[in-house]
Amino acid sequence: MMKTIQLKTSIPGPKSQALMKEREKHVAPAGHAAPVFVVRSEGSMLEDVDGNHLLDFAAGIGVMNLGHAQPxxxxxxxxxxxxxxxxxxxxxxxxxxxxxxxxxxxxxxxxxxxxxxxxxxxxxxxxxxxxxxxxxxxxxxxxxxxxxxxxxxxxxxxxxxxxxxxxxxxxxxxxxxxxxxxxxxxxxxxxxxxxxxxxxxxxxxxxxxxxxxxxxxxxxxxxxxxxxxxxxxxxxxxxxxxxxxxxxxxxxxxxxxxxxxxxxxxxxxxxxxxxxxxxxxxxxxxxxxxxxxxxxxxxxxxxxxxxxxxxxxxxxxxxxxxxxxxxxGPALANAKKLGQMIEERMKQWREKYRCVGDVRGMGPMRAFELVKDQASKTPDPDGTKKLIQFCYEKGLVMLSAGTYANVIRLLMPLTTTADQLDEGMSIIEEGLKKL
Ligand SMILES: Cc1ncc(COP(=O)(O)O)c(C=O)c1O
Structure with missing residues (x-):
């Protein structure tokens, strides 16, 4: 059972890097939010070819709402x-x-x-x-x-x-x-x-x-x-x-x-x-x-x-x-609880982190907007990329959004546990401190 992040290599590992070289030769150009090659998935976790377990806050862009590999x-x-x-x-x-x-x-x-x-x-x-x-x-x-x-x-x-x-x-x-x-x-x-x-x-x-x-x-x-x-x-x-x-x-x-x-x-x-x-x-x-x-x-x-x-x-x-x-099943009750937990956690972010301009959403569909400074509200797409990269290297898969590419959206499976949410949010907070 995969429940928490476990990294056996630095991310991306050697097998993912080798596959990426093949991918560049054969596949049409496109970006990847988390360029590791996944072989298995379960609940809110992904396992890559190098044996790393990553926490998935993207759910295949809001598709795997009930978790991966739901029996x-x-x-x-x-x-x-x-x-x-x-x-x-x-x-x-x-x-x-x-x-x-x-x-x-x-x-x-x-x-x-x-x-x-x-x-x-x-x-x-x-x-x-x-x-x-x-x-x-x-x-x-x-x-x-x-x-x-x-x-x-x-x-x-x-x-x-x-x-x-x-x-x-x-x-x-x-x-x-x-x-x-x-x-x-x-x-x-x-x-x-x-x-x-x-x-x-x-x-x-x-x-x-x-x-x-x-x-x-x-x-x-x-x-x-x-x-x-x-x-x-x-x-x-x-x-x-x-x-x-x-x-x-x-x-x-x-x-x-x-x-x-x-x-x-x-x-x-x-x-x-x-x-x-x-x-x-x-x-x-x-x-x-x-x-x-x-x-x-x-x-x-x-x-x-x-x-x-x-x-x-x-x-x-x-x-x-x-x-x-x-x-x-309990999916909707879970989703509501998840939404409340995320809202509670993100409530203080504007005060705590000067790079956070806006925090918003509905239920667990929540996002935050990164700005160069809170007064000018100038979007910070580079900071957004940096934060996503920081999370990725720690084993957390995340997605950006927004007209100005400065929004980070949370799209985890709605079955994500309180412990997994805490693990992911702690990584994001660690990254926000560094921006
Ligand atoms: C609101 C909305 N409409 C339409 C689409 C297009 O869906 P698809 O990528 O399956 O064509 C998307 C995809 O992200 C979406 O979010």
Whole structure:
């Protein structure tokens, strides 16, 4: 059982270094938050090729919410593999797809009939949400927000804000996409001003009757874990209702317990017309869902949405096991407790460490922003890199985020124990002292 960090070599060890040389020869360029090659995982721990045990505060970018190698999730996949690996939904249907759709329709916010479409990735359901919104409303304009990240395919990328590294060199993007400010009180954009700007943009630049959908992450993911205020989300929903605009909540990162409830929308009192889900839903299998009001889904022209692998039977089996664990296990209670422990621990950081500018989040979806000094709030992306490197060398895997690359986000499995949390937070605090 791997429970704590154990380093047998300095990080990265010799075997990881040798594999990295091979990787550079054969694989497309990309960064790695923690360039060690992992052979095994369990709970919140990773074991690399050199036998080092690392503590994982990244969870595969918020995917392994119920921990690595969760036995009941693995069993569900094994059982399904014995029977069928791939069938293709439009060729011969299978029960797992229907069961998962029914379950998602039941557990997602909104007391109205719903229907679900399954795909492979977050970006793919974002694409489909926009396609459906346009097909059904016969309108074209889409409103998205600053700090947004919705994926890397062309429409998802058009909706994404940050240029480097996501959008760089990929222009032109899709037309009829407009961007409004997202509430970011620490950097001067309060929720009231953001909503006033949103209204102004829609009313003056676009005209509400041209708007098919508004897409928003209730808590931004790659944008740096900024929670929109409850009032902002509710005003947005009311505006959309008034003007027949579809509200799409992107909970690809904030969903499946990440904010302490199954979905962040529950805490906002929001019932979106469409909800995009992925990451934590599949317990590590590539699967995503677009859950929509039945009256919307029923208008989609059959055959106009789909894909070869969407709703793969093994991925469906894993997703059902994930939902079962959320419904019948302690995952959400753990997530809430974890959130409280993290909040308590980070409360003093601004006073204790001059490099910490802002501390924020919702439940265990928490982050802190590093600045050169607290008065000027100048972002410190170099300090952020240094802190991540410091933690990595001590055996703690962490991720950055944010438009200015100066946010460190905590994305550990929600099953992380109090001892593991303490171990990880102590390393971060040691690193903060050195910045
Ligand atoms: C909020 C949000 N939407 C969409 C995506 C895109 O998901 P994928 O990488 O599975 O395409 C992400 C991925 O990080 C995300 O965080």
């Amino acid at each position: 009941s999730i693995q069993e569900a996949a094994k059982e399904q593999l014995k029977n069928a690996t791939h069938l293709q939904w439009n060729v011969t249907p299978y029960e797992g797809y229907v069961k998962l759709a029914a379950k998602l329709n039941q557990i997602t916010p909104g007391k109205f009939p719903k229907k679900t479409f399954l795909a492979n990735s977050g970006a793919e359901v974002v694409e489909n949400a926009i396609k459906i919104a346009r097909q059904v409303t016969h309108r074209q304009a889409i409103i998205c927000f600053d700090q947004a990240f919705h994926g890397r395919t062309y429409m998802a990328l058009t909706l994404t804000t940050k240029n480097k590294p996501y959008r760089y060199g990929f222009a032109p993007y899709n037309p009829e996409v407009y961007r409004a400010p997202f509430p970011y009180p620490y950097r001067g954009m309060d929720a009231d001003t953001a909503f006033a700007r949103f209204e102004e943009i829609v009313n003056t630049q676009v005209i509400p009757t041209n708007v098919a959908a508004v897409i928003i992450e209730p808590v931004t993911g790659e944008g740096g874990f900024l929670p929109a205020s409850k009032e902002f989300m509710q005003k947005l929903q009311a505006f959309c209702k008034t003007h027949g605009i579809l509200l799409i909540a992107d909970e690809i990162q904030s969903g499946f317990g990440r904010t302490g409830t199954l979905f962040a929308c529950e805490q906002y009192g929001i019932e979106p017309d469409m909800l995009t889900l992925a990451k934590g839903m599949g317990g590590g299998m590539p699967i995503s869902a677009l859950v929509a009001k039945a009256e919307i889904m029923d208008q989609v022209m059959p055959g106009s949405i789909g894909g070869t692998y969407g709703g793969n039977p093994v991925a469906c089996a894993q997703a059902l096991a994930v939902i079962d664990l959320f419904e019948n």
